[in-house]
Amino acid sequence: MNNENKLPKVLVIGINAWREDGTAHTLMDIFRCWDSERIALVYTRADMPNTEVCKYYFQISESQIIHSVLKPWMRVGRIVGNTPVVKNVEVEAEHARYTKAHKSNSPWMPFLREIVWKFGQWRTPALKQFVLDFNPDIIFVPIYPNAYMGRIQRYITKLTGKPTVCYLADDNYSYDSCKSILQYVHRFWLRHHVGPIARNCKDMFVIVEKEKEDTDSRFGTDSKILTKSIDFTEKDYQHHTPNHPLKFVYTGSMVIGRDKTLALVADAINEINKQYGEVKAELYIYSQTEPSDNIRQRINNGAAHFCGRISRDEVLHVQIKSDVVIFAEALEGKEANAAKLSFSTKITDYISNGKCVLAIGKDYIAPIDYFQRNDSALIAHSKDEILRQIKRIVENPNIVDEYGEKAFNCAVRNHEKNMMNKRFINTMCNAIK
Known part of the structure; x- marks a missing residue:
């Protein structure tokens, strides 16, 4: 020097x-x-x-x-x-x-x-x-x-x-x-x-x-x-009143098996709405990734909406307006290992904004391990658990605020x-x- x-x-x-x-x-x-x-x-x-x-x-x-x-x-x-x-x-x-x-x-x-x-x-x-x-x-x-x-x-x-x-x-x-x-x-x-x-x-x-x-x-x-x-100097947790219907949002890439995971989320939301006989939850997916015809039919169906690409500023807006943001990784084959040691910057964005996170992935990958260690998200490791967690949110919408605050406190501790x-x-x- x-x-x-x-x-x-x-x-x-x-x-x-x-x-x-x-x-x-x-x-x-x-x-x-x-x-x-x-x-x-x-x-x-x-x-x-x-x-x-x-x-x-x-x-x-x-x-x-x-x-x-x-x-x-x-x-x-x-x-x-x-x-x-x-x-x-x-x-x-x-x-x-x-x-x-x-x-x-x-x-x-x-x-x-x-x-x-x-x-x-x-x-x-x-x-x-x-x-x-x-x-x-x-x-x-x-x-x-x-x-x-x-x-x-x-x-x-x-x-x-x-x-x-x-x-x-x-x-x-x-x-x-x-x-x-x-x-x-x-x-x-x-x-x-x-x-x-x-x-x-x-x-x-x-x-x-x-x-x-x-x-x-x-x-x-x-x-x-x-x-x-994250700068928390003038940032406090803002309590959240759930929408009706509940708004689930995913923003990001759909490569390496994430598209299949999101299709399972779409199927689960449509199944739950069918069980209740009304729209209890909706899914909005924003991604520059073009899905295959098979995936598109599932994620742009019923209460699930594939909305395509949006700008960085629009991403922040839709996340803030959401009730639940989705963190999704693959659940099958070698693709499930792709995030084994990764940690997306989206995670810090989600939790620092006090969003309730639905985190989906195998329990041994680093992002899911992080959420488990910090009790900062609702977690699903399989198709059945995706359905169970979404139903849990639908039946108790106040959990959105509870886990939003847990996420925010985790961000303050760690970032x-x-x-x-x-x-x-x-x-x-x-x-x-």
Whole structure:
């Protein structure tokens, strides 16, 4: 550090551009407590950054990586600055490519992406000069489920020789969620990079207790829990009077089996309404994921409504107006393991807003374990329990307020802003000593 009163200079190596109007806010929110002049970000998307959280950026866009495979003499990567520009031809093409990949859900797509990045010309004098000119005190390394990110991260950490602190927000190491030979091969490839990064870091951040237990036993770390922080300075619990009919809301992705879980919720609500002979509850699903015809018939039927995509501001509005927000993970097969060690930022949004949560998933996955440890949600592990919990809410609507308050108190205990910021800053500063 140049001055003992200054925070360390941090180089972050991530995937997404940091934009206030974007969808990927996790890392940006973590660094809101930092001095923006002492943060640099190397990232791998076509989007342009736009936030006061960070001032220095180096962009390696995937579109240029693809072109460089066909034209090996081409060098990619450039210094960019904050700009309100949201879209251009390259950004649109990249978004379309990712939308198509998510919709097809092909096991070939991650594999082909790794091959493209393997032969892409990203290791350039421009990248090297940017890193050395910034001269960080410490490298912040989020661990992603992409081997190419591990390769970039290892290159930069070796180039600087500076200590690293890792951030592990999912199970990006075990084989538990692999369903095909290609996925096993890809995970083997990923582990080749994740293992050395994790074992050689000075410290490790994780996002939930169950993940801490798994990570520390696997890598020999003493990890610290770091989640999205919430400012409760002028925030108190607001008691909730249930609507009639009760309004259940889901906002988010419907990939990796969540669509099937939501279909079970829709079936349960329609069954309960049928039993009572009137509409006691309604389900509203807001998602950019296009459901299959079979799923659509179930989630857009009777008192269940599939409403498509809405903006970030609209998401907050519909959540606040709801009685019950749904946290859903898969209940079947390998998909049920996808969230084994994850912790969605939606959870902190739900509980900090004092919402009654209906959490659905296997009891061994980290989000459900978190809700159970903190008694902060109504929980269902199966189709029968989904029906039972929804019926419980219908028969006793005041439980919505009871669990809303439990959720809010849990958020205050575990995610208060000053506590989280102090933990983050102390860990980062200690890592360079």
